[in-house]
Amino acid sequence: MANDDIRALSEELAADPTSLAFIPLGEALRRRGDLEVAMRVAMRGAERHPMRPDAHDLVARVSADRGELDRAISEWETVLQLAPSHGGARKGLGFVCFQLGRLEDAAAHLGAALAIDPDDGSLAAALQTVRHALDRQADADRATVAVRRVAATGESESAHPPRGAQYTEALATRPTIALPSDLQDPEADAGALFDDLLEGQRSAAMLLDADGLVLAGRYVAVDGRDLAADIGAQLSGVSDEASRAMRHLGLGAWRQIVFETEAASVAMAPLQEGVVLVAAARPIPLGFVRRVLERAVHRAIAWLEGSR
Amino acid sequence: MTSPFAHVTESLIRHRGVLGAMVVGLDDGLIVDSTLQIGVNGNAFAALTASLYRKARRSAKAAGFGATTFLELAAEQGRVCTAGGRELVLVVVCESRVNVGLLRVELLRAAEQLP
Numbered sequence: 001m002a003n004d005d006i007r008a009l010s011e012e013l014a015a016d017p018t019s020l021a022f023i024p025l026g027e028a029l030r031r032r033g034d035l036e037v038a039m040r041v042a043m044r045g046a047e048r049h050p051m052r053p054d055a056h057d058l059v060a061r062v063s064a065d066r067g068e069l070d071r072a073i074s075e076w077e078t079v080l081q082l083a084p085s086h087g088g089a090r091k092g093l094g095f096v097c098f099q100l101g102r103l104e105d106a107a108a109h110l111g112a113a114l115a116i117d118p119d120d121g122s123l124a125a126a127l128q129t130v131r132h133a134l135d136r137q138a139d140a141d142r143a144t145v146a147v148r149r150v151a152a153t154g155e156s157e158s159a160h161p162p163r164g165a166q167y168t169e170a171l172a173t174r175p176t177i178a179l180p181s182d183l184q185d186p187e188a189d190a191g192a193l194f195d196d197l198l199e200g201q202r203s204a205a206m207l208l209d210a211d212g213l214v215l216a217g218r219y220v221a222v223d224g225r226d227l228a229a230d231i232g233a234q235l236s237g238v239s240d241e242a243s244r245a246m247r248h249l250g251l252g253a254w255r256q257i258v259f260e261t262e263a264a265s266v267a268m269a270p271l272q273e274g275v276v277l278v279a280a281a282r283p284i285p286l287g288f289v290r291r292v293l294e295r296a297v298h299r300a301i302a303w304l305e306g307s308r
Numbered sequence: 309m310t311s312p313f314a315h316v317t318e319s320l321i322r323h324r325g326v327l328g329a330m331v332v333g334l335d336d337g338l339i340v341d342s343t344l345q346i347g348v349n350g351n352a353f354a355a356l357t358a359s360l361y362r363k364a365r366r367s368a369k370a371a372g373f374g375a376t377t378f379l380e381l382a383a384e385q386g387r388v389c390t391a392g393g394r395e396l397v398l399v400v401v402c403e404s405r406v407n408v409g410l411l412r413v414e415l416l417r418a419a420e421q422l423p
Contacts, residue, residue, distance in 0.1 A: 003359075032363075033370040234371040241363040242381055245356035250349075252384025259364045262374030279373070287409075 006032075013041075018048060026058045030065060031212070031237040038062045046075075053083040060092055061211070065233050069096050087116035091123060095213050098130055099229075103137060106130045121272050122209040125304045129190050129216075190216040191226070193303055194278075197295050203280035204228070205296045207303075210273035212236030216303060217296075219279065231279065239268055239275045258290060267293040276300050316398065316418045317343040323414070325406030327386075330399045331422070332358050334392060348401055353388060357381070357399045361390045378416060380408060391419040398422065 009025040022045035029038035039062045046055040060075035073096055079089035090113035097106035110127040117123065193216040194205035206217035212233045219228040242254045258267045260282070267289045268277040278293045313331040320329035321343045328344035330353070337355035344350045365376040379390045382404070389400045389411055398419050400411060 003362075033367060231371045234367045238360070238364050238367050241360045245360050245381070246383060248352050248356055249383070249388070251386045251388075254381055254383045256382040257364075257379070258382075259368065259376050259379040261368045261376045264368070264373040266368065266373065279371075286412075 017044075020045075020049070020052075022048075023054050023058055026062065030058075030062050031240060033234050033237065035062055035066050039066065051082060053079045053086050053089070056082070057086065057088055057092075060089070064092060064096060065212075067229075069100060072096050085116055087113050087120075090116065091120075091211075094123075094126065094130070098126075098133075103130055103134050107134060121304055122215055122274060125215060126209075190303075191218040191228075193217055194292075194296050194299060197292055197299065203278060203284060203289070203292065204231075205276070205278045205292065206232050207271065207276050207296075207300045208232045208236050208274050215274065216300065232277065235266065235268070235277055235279075236275055239270060243270075256290070256293065258286065260286065265289045269293055269297050271297060271300055272304070311341040313341040313422075314343075316421065317341055320398070320400055320411075320414060320418065321345075323402075323406065323411055325403040326400055326411070327403065328353065328399075328401040330354050330401075332397050332399050334358055334362060334395055334397050340396060344401075353401050354399055357388050357390050358397060361392065361397055377419075378412060380412070389415055391415040393419060393422040396422040 026041040063072040076089040094110035204219035317329040330342040337358035
């Protein structure tokens with residue numbers, strides 16, 4: 001949404017504070033990355049319209065982008081109380097529960113969302129990955145039981161070091177999103193979907209859905225934190241702007257956006273309703289970044305199809 | 309009267325596959341100077357590309373990537389490349405077959421002359 005549109009919505013809201021313009025305005029601000037302002041707009045709107053599901057949905061979306069997951073859950077639960085078949089709330093809860101490691105809740109919400117919108121490919125992919133994660137968790141749980149049985153029968157761990165080591169490793173393994181076994185190493189997780197394409201370079205690749213939420217890939221900072229959600233949320237708005245521009249330029253659909261900054265080269269391509277994004281530290285040649293993007297798109301297509 | 313940017317746009321449009329070159333106000337998306345082939349809707353490209361560049365610049369800054377210096381939008385039937393300073397940006401509309409590497413170098417060099 002252009003600045004003029006945001007300005008017009010702001011003026012409309014200022015002229016009539018009871019207007020529902022706060023919903024597109026808050027969403028536009030969220031997509032633009034103005035999360036503080038978006039939250040203020042959303043909160044005021046939800047206070048004025050407490051019975052509107054979309055008002056609480058907006059608060060939840062902004063909260064999720066700000067990393068306030070508890071508040072996001074609370075708001076989406078309110079949405080479901082008001083509108084039990086609200087697919088966006090189910091989807092949001094699914095992603096947030098997954099981030100919190102609540103895999104069964106995530107699967108339930110994503111399943112419900114998919115039932116509401118069976119054509120949403122990103123939902124099918126997400127549900128599949130959560131189910132894989134649940135399977136892995138079940139395997140780890142079975143390993144725990146086996147270890148306890150061994151301990152209960154008085155067998156020393158040193159008598160079975162390979163199995164003991166294996167179980168310890170299984171227990172230490174945090175539930176992760178497994179990839180389709182026919183596509184990738186089954187031990188890898190969705191976060192590692194593009195790792196082998198990057199060849200150890202200072203770069204990252206992500207698959208984002210239409211809402212800028214990370215479906216696969218990661219962006220690991222120097223301190224080890226995964227910033228994929230933050231980076232994805234900030235940059236996904238560029239593709240929205242490109243789509244809007246293409247409607248007026250007569251060049252057909254956009255295929256690739258590349259931009260260089262002081263610190264990084266970023267390339268993105270559309271995929272279904274989402275986007276594949278590659279970011280690399282500036283010394284890495286732009287041509288390499290574009291090649292990685294093309295390969296990441298093929299990988300993401302195969303992954304999404306394999307998840308269905 | 310010739311604008312101080314005429315030589316920039318005239319130089320850029322000499323590249324094979326370039327359909328138009330413009331100097332555009334970043335904030336308002338209005339054309340300051342341009343050299344366009346017939347049929348190219350300069351106003352639309354200027355406004356929408358400046359808007360996209362602003363969006364990329366804001367997003368990249370928010371993501372901690374620093375200032376944006378160059379942007380290329382590739383579409384089914386052509387490309388748009390942009391490079392710029394704080395107030396003005398260069399916008400080049402071109403066919404898909406254009407040599408993007410060469411054009412990028414020229415754009416970045418020309419953009420150094422912009423305020």
